[in-house]
Amino acid sequence: MMEFLKRIYRRQQAAPPERSLALRRWVCLASLPPLLAIAWVGYLWGPALFAIALLVGGHYYSWRAAQSEKANRFVRLAIFVALHLAVLWMFAGLFIGAALPQAQFALYAQAITAFDLRRRGNLFSSLGLSLLVLYVAATLSRDYSFFVFILAFVALALAVFFQAEIEDGRHDAQGARLKVLSPSLALGPWELGFRGLRGSSLALGSWSLGFGIFSFLVFAFTPHFAGRPLIPPFSINLPIPRGVTSQIVNPAMPLVQINGWSDQKGDYYYGFDTQLDLRYRGGLSDAIVMYVRSPAWSYWRSHSYDTYNGHAWSQSEASITTLNRWRSLSFDVTSEAEAQGEEIVQSYYIVRDQPNLLFAAYRPAEVYINAQELSVDAGIGLRVSQPLKAGTTYTIVSRRPNFSEEKLRAASGVYPSDIAARYLQLPDTISPRVRDLAQRLTATSSTAYDKASTLRDYLLTLPYDFFPPPQPPNSETVDNFLFVDRRGVCEQYATALAVMLRSLGIPSRVVAGYGAGEYNTFSGYYTVRASDAHAWNEVYFPGYGWVPFDATPGWKPSPYPTQVQRWIFSGALDSLPALPWGSWASAGAALAGAALGPLSLLLVPLALILLFFLARYLWRAAHRSRPARFPSIDLDPNRRRILAAYRAGQKRLKRYRARAETPREFARRLARDDWSELTTAVEQAAYRVTPPSAGLAQRVQELLSRIRRR
Numbered sequence: 001m002m003e004f005l006k007r008i009y010r011r012q013q014a015a016p017p018e019r020s021l022a023l024r025r026w027v028c029l030a031s032l033p034p035l036l037a038i039a040w041v042g043y044l045w046g047p048a049l050f051a052i053a054l055l056v057g058g059h060y061y062s063w064r065a066a067q068s069e070k071a072n073r074f075v076r077l078a079i080f081v082a083l084h085l086a087v088l089w090m091f092a093g094l095f096i097g098a099a100l101p102q103a104q105f106a107l108y109a110q111a112i113t114a115f116d117l118r119r120r121g122n123l124f125s126s127l128g129l130s131l132l133v134l135y136v137a138a139t140l141s142r143d144y145s146f147f148v149f150i151l152a153f154v155a156l157a158l159a160v161f162f163q164a165e166i167e168d169g170r171h172d173a174q175g176a177r178l179k180v181l182s183p184s185l186a187l188g189p190w191e192l193g194f195r196g197l198r199g200s201s202l203a204l205g206s207w208s209l210g211f212g213i214f215s216f217l218v219f220a221f222t223p224h225f226a227g228r229p230l231i232p233p234f235s236i237n238l239p240i241p242r243g244v245t246s247q248i249v250n251p252a253m254p255l256v257q258i259n260g261w262s263d264q265k266g267d268y269y270y271g272f273d274t275q276l277d278l279r280y281r282g283g284l285s286d287a288i289v290m291y292v293r294s295p296a297w298s299y300w301r302s303h304s305y306d307t308y309n310g311h312a313w314s315q316s317e318a319s320i321t322t323l324n325r326w327r328s329l330s331f332d333v334t335s336e337a338e339a340q341g342e343e344i345v346q347s348y349y350i351v352r353d354q355p356n357l358l359f360a361a362y363r364p365a366e367v368y369i370n371a372q373e374l375s376v377d378a379g380i381g382l383r384v385s386q387p388l389k390a391g392t393t394y395t396i397v398s399r400r401p402n403f404s405e406e407k408l409r410a411a412s413g414v415y416p417s418d419i420a421a422r423y424l425q426l427p428d429t430i431s432p433r434v435r436d437l438a439q440r441l442t443a444t445s446s447t448a449y450d451k452a453s454t455l456r457d458y459l460l461t462l463p464y465d466f467f468p469p470p471q472p473p474n475s476e477t478v479d480n481f482l483f484v485d486r487r488g489v490c491e492q493y494a495t496a497l498a499v500m501l502r503s504l505g506i507p508s509r510v511v512a513g514y515g516a517g518e519y520n521t522f523s524g525y526y527t528v529r530a531s532d533a534h535a536w537n538e539v540y541f542p543g544y545g546w547v548p549f550d551a552t553p554g555w556k557p558s559p560y561p562t563q564v565q566r567w568i569f570s571g572a573l574d575s576l577p578a579l580p581w582g583s584w585a586s587a588g589a590a591l592a593g594a595a596l597g598p599l600s601l602l603l604v605p606l607a608l609i610l611l612f613f614l615a616r617y618l619w620r621a622a623h624r625s626r627p628a629r630f631p632s633i634d635l636d637p638n639r640r641r642i643l644a645a646y647r648a649g650q651k652r653l654k655r656y657r658a659r660a661e662t663p664r665e666f667a668r669r670l671a672r673d674d675w676s677e678l679t680t681a682v683e684q685a686a687y688r689v690t691p692p693s694a695g696l697a698q699r700v701q702e703l704l705s706r707i708r709r710r
Contacts, residue, residue, distance in 0.1 A: 017066035018120040020167045023160070027123045028059040029609075030156035031114070031130045035107055037137035037149035042100045044107070051107035058114025066118050068708055075115060082112045106136045120164065127157060269533030271491065271512040272355045276305055276313040276535070278477045278491055279470070284531040287352060290359075292517065292526040294346040296400065298361035299548065299559050300528065301513040303381030304538065306422050308499065310429040310476045313510050316422060317378035323367075331367040331374045333382070341401035350392040352530075358382035359513055360396040362548065369394035379509065403547050403560040408449040411541040415507055419540055423507035430499060431479040438500035448506050452539050452549055453558075455500050459551035463487045490552040494535045497551040507540035511548070515555065638697040642685040645704045649678060652708055678703045 018024070032052065039048030065072060086108040093101025110126075110133050117123050134153055138146060270280055292300060305313035323331040346361055358367065358374075364382060367374060375383045441458050442451040465487040471480055478499045481492045494510045501508040512535050517528035536559065538546040548559040646663075650656045657666040663686075667679040681700050685692050 017068075017118050018123060019063070019066050020163075021063055023120075023123065023163045023167055024059050024063050024117070026156065026160045026163045027117075027126060028056060028114075030127060030153060030160050031055055031110060033149045033152040033156065034130045034133035034137060035110065037134060037146060038100075038103050038107060038140070040149070041137055041140040041146060042103050044100060044103060047104045047107050051111040054108075054111035055114045058111060059117065061115055062117040062122075070709075071116070071118055079112055079116055083109060086112065100140070103136050103140065106133045123160075127160060130157075269512070269530070271533065271535050272302065272357060274314065276491060276510065276512065277311065278313075278495060279311050284533055286529050286531050288527060289350070289352045289354065289514075289530050289532075290528045291349040291351065292346055292359075292528060293349075293524055294344065294361060294526060296344050296361065297516050297519070298346075298398075299511075299513055299515060299534070299536065300348075300359035301362045301381075301511055302355075302357040302359050303377060303513075304379035304509045304511045306379065306509050307425055308427060308495070308510075310427045311471070313495070315377065315379060316425075320375040320377050320383060323374045323376060331369070333364045333367060333376060333380075341399045343397060344400055345395060345397050347393065347395045350388050350390055352390055354388040356384050356387050358384065358388075358394065358396070361398040361400070363399050363401070363545070364396050365399050366397035367394065368396075379511075401544065403544065403558075405449065408541050408544065408547065409447045411448065411543055413448060413542075415540065415542060419507050423509055423540060424502050424505065426499065426502050427476075429476045430503065431476060434476075434478050434482060434499065435503045437482065438503050441500075442504060448539070448541065451504055451506060452497075452501060452508075455497055456537075456549050456551045456557060459493050459496055460553050460557060462493070462553070464553045465489070468492070490555070491535045493551040493553075494537050497537050497549065501537075501539060509538050509546070511536055511538050636691045638692045638694055639685045641697045642681055642692060642700045645700045646678060646682045649675070649704055649707050652704075674703050674706055678707075 032055075035048050035052055035055070039045050061075075065075070086105050089108075090101045090105040093104065110129055113126060113129065117126055130153065134149065137149065269284060270277070303315075305315055307314050307316040321334065323333060325331055343365070344361060348359060358364075358369070360367075360382060363380065367382065369384070371384050373385060377383060438455065442454050445451040445454050463486075465485075466489070468485055468488045471477060472484075475484075477492060478496045481488050481496055491510070498508040498510050513533075514528050515532040515534045517526040517532050519526050534552070534555065536548060536550040536552065536555070539549055541547055550556055550559050653670070655670065657663065661669075663679045663682050667676050678700060681692070681696055681703075684696070
């Protein structure tokens with residue numbers, strides 16, 4: 001193996017330097033979309049712009065250094081040191097709470113290595129590193145806008161391989177001209193490129209494109225199982241300290257809650273509190289509060305209430321249980337014995353400050369979070385000591401039991417004493433007509449499941465109202481909701497279902513949290529907004545535990561554990577043969593809107609670059625259109641090569657011939673033997689009628705190489 005690696009290393013060192021400026025430009029351009037993608041999805045504009053400046057400077061230096069046969073060892077040492085400093089910064093950033101230190105390292109590594117791209121293999125390796133940077137951006141992407149960066153990278157990568165073929169063809173064509181003294185001068189650079197195709201880089205480009213398409217098809221049409229990750233995502237910054245209490249701390253909760261509707265939309269939910277007052281209703285904005293990566297649709301549950309007093313819910317049991325760590329940064333969640341079933345893993349990325357509650361797909365079994373202490377309340381609600389800050393990441397492993405209708409109908413109606421004592425409580429203010437309505441609606445239902453379903457279906461017929469009237473003083477919420485207003489918000493539907501079920505002797509409780517949010521098929525994330533905050537019910541079934549029910553119109557009536565998403569296109573054909581044209585149009589509009597930002601980010605610099613090249617092309621075309629003053633000199637390739645080598649030699653020596661100085665006088669001033677021979681060749685190319693031979697042009701190239709080495 002070592003011998004094989006040594007052979008590869010010697011082969012790379014033997015490869016000639018890549019002196020094509022055009023190829024380097026395309027590689028540099030292809031490196032930009034991944035860097036911009038990280039800036040876009042991670043809001044790392046400062047580090048990204050700094051990395052882009054370094055990248056462009058590195059490519060320019062590599063091109064200048066490739067004109068020499070030997071590499072600068074001091075530059076390589078500096079690259080080695082810079083990469084290690086970038087690694088140290090990444091580890092330091094993990095502990096000081098820097099923004100995405102891993103992504104910043106990917107940016108800096110791409111830029112630093114650009115200073116040592118001497119050979120074509122190095123350029124292709126840089127392109128592969130860009131693909132890794134794009135993968136880092138993909139792990140952070142949470143919407144369809146990332147697809148724009150993928151398309152831009154693929155298009156520019158193909159342009160790199162295409163330009164490499166042109167360079168190969170030009171090299172072969174030049175080699176042919178050295179052998180044949182009558183070259184065809186009518187061929188352009190693109191035609192020369194295709195005349196001498198080698199096929200190596202074309203094969204590499206074709207293989208890469210085919211492999212990418214094959215990988216996508218395998219990913220799209222192969223089942224994906226929701227396994228436990230080797231390293232669950234969680235924040236590695238300052239840990240959440242100890243001191244968990246039974247008090248729920250909502251960082252945005254107003255100090256004064258007014259009876260009725262508040263037309264001011266905020267980013268908090270008044271249900272995230274120790275008490276849920278049904279007389280107060282606050283508006284919610286559409287601001288994004290978190291992203292959730294989960295293989296299954298679910299409500300993101302935070303906590304529950306068990307005690308009702310006629311206008312508010314609270315938790316009767318104030319004590320909490322501290323959970324045990326069984327591994328570093330990992331906690332075991334103690335839950336009821338019925339919490340068995342399929343395991344799913346969710347990762348939560350907090351965007352806006354949240355209360356000191358951990359959201360989870362019910363039922364949580366393990367928690368990965370950087371906290372010194374984690375507790376659980378009597379209603380299986382997870383608590384930390386302080387509100388969750390924006391940027392916090394944690395992972396929950398949940399159990400997804402199978403709540404089938406047949407099994408729930410067959411469940412026993414005998415409830416444990418502790419469950420009945422806590423979850424059948426009702427205040428004396430419950431009116432007889434509320435109890436009578438529950439009895440009348442469930443008269444033909446024989447099981448607890450059928451009764452819960454019947455009451456839920458009845459409540460679903462009542463219209464939802466974002467602006468319900470204020471609750472009259474000294475009134476009971478459920479009575480007023482069912483017989484006076486007959487419309488309301490989710491907390492009133494959940495309260496009505498819980499009260500009517502309890503009046504029938506069926507344990508029930510009100511639960512708070514977030515709805516699933518908007519699922520993004522491309523990124524695999526659920527986008528959860530403040531307006532997704534919700535309240536629903538859980539009904540107890542012996543042998544199965546607490547089962548979710550939702551009586552609010554517009555939400556899932558039976559939010560049972562849904563099927564785990566194992567396939568990116570699973571369910572894509574569920575709507576056939578009916579074609580949802582409206583949904584497709586909305587999805588297309590949303591996709592176009594999401595792509596507009598990154599498109600402008602890519603197209604504006606691209607337009608400026610194209611304008612620059614267009615102006616340069618027009619300027620050169622204007623000069624080419626002028627008739628040649630000396631056609632025999634201007635058009636002969638060997639004359640042009642010799643004169644170009646003469647100019648390159650002056651540039652290398654940083655000494656230039658004066659305007660009034662002849663080449664011979666300049667050679668005497670330099671006093672160099674190699675330059676005297678080069679001057680003789682230049683005089684022949686400039687003044688002799690007979691064109692110089694290809695051998696003389698080759699000799700001039702050797703002299704130029706010798707001058708560069710010195």
